[in-house]
Amino acid sequence: MQPDWYPAWREEAIEQLIAKNARLEKEFRLGHWPRYDYDLTTGRLLFSDNGAVKVVADIQIAGSTSAKAGNWLWAWSNSNLPNELLADAKRVLSFGEENDIAELRQAYVTDAKDDLEALGWELTSAMVRVCDALGAYRSPRGEGGGLYLILKSANWAN
Template identity: 25%
Template sequence: MHSQHQNFEEFKDQCLDDLMSLQPEFMKLYDIDTYEEWFYDHSIGAFHFKSSDGRNLFFKYVDVGSFSTKTDTWNWGWANTSTPKHVSRPLEKVRQIGSINNFEELTSGLYKGDEFTGWAMTAISANLLNAIGSYRIPHKHLFVYFIFTNELTLEEYNQLKDKYVDCASHIADRTAFVCQHLLNEKSIGFNEPFETDPSIENNDDCQAWCDECEKVRLKEGEWTDNAVVFANIKVVCNQCYFDIKEKKLKA
């Protein structure tokens, strides 16, 4: 971890040097320039390169942020309300380093910059999050910056699609499961098979049920058909899940 008194400019320049060494190797290793098309899917946090000869590449990504050529501002992914939390959550480590070292550039969500700011913040994120490469795409007056954390197989890519759900409130996030009663503000209790933490990206199949469902489960001795029917499990996104959990535990 970087000392509190380290100079930001020195740290930034070192990260840029590291990225300048890493990026050509990444581009060469995966032959990125031979892929004519690219797609990114915020709902699952996966980037897809596609070639006309049928080749495909998939990467798990972190949405670092965007630079606006209209306002000359840098907007971190974690500060952008249109960016799902699960594709920017790893940036919390970058913010922590910024807080420890008093690096305002890493803790301010939106600030003035120039054409080099995007690559500088991407380089720092790549360094701190052990990225294997980075990529920049144009979008209207914006340049959007990504870092890739690992390659995905086609099977892993398809599995990700099964683990995420579209959400009207939070765009998209991992699927979670709650009993029908927890969607009602009058329900009491929040029971889980294991303790969950919103700061952990890969919580496995978050599940919760209210106290009334717990009474039925205990009476039945397990999750019998009767208990399952009573619970009438609903699918929600992870963010909705933890919003419900916070409200119920405060009640």
């Protein structure tokens, strides 16, 4: 269930995220650092090289995919996540409720095409667009899924 304009809006959101992530890759070399760590206590994503932090990004959590469960779980519905990092996910929930978009207002989303990574990026792109974030990052998870984070700011470490 979704309004007629939503498929084109979502495609535009995906294109916007691709451009935003390309800019982050060019400006901060995201995706090329040998190590990254996220800290859900401080709400930061740290990229480092040889033990030295190089880039610091403030994050919010979009959601996660699970290969075992075969679905996406919105962060706003995951009680294991810190509330401080869910404000933007809750904005997406409100947007989904206001516009009657099922995949933005239901906790779990499955993918008819059976491509969880694509589904994760598509839903994260909707969140990046609704919240006007800088971009997004996917952290692989051990059981075959991913944790999708949106970047609210990115800066070179001092």
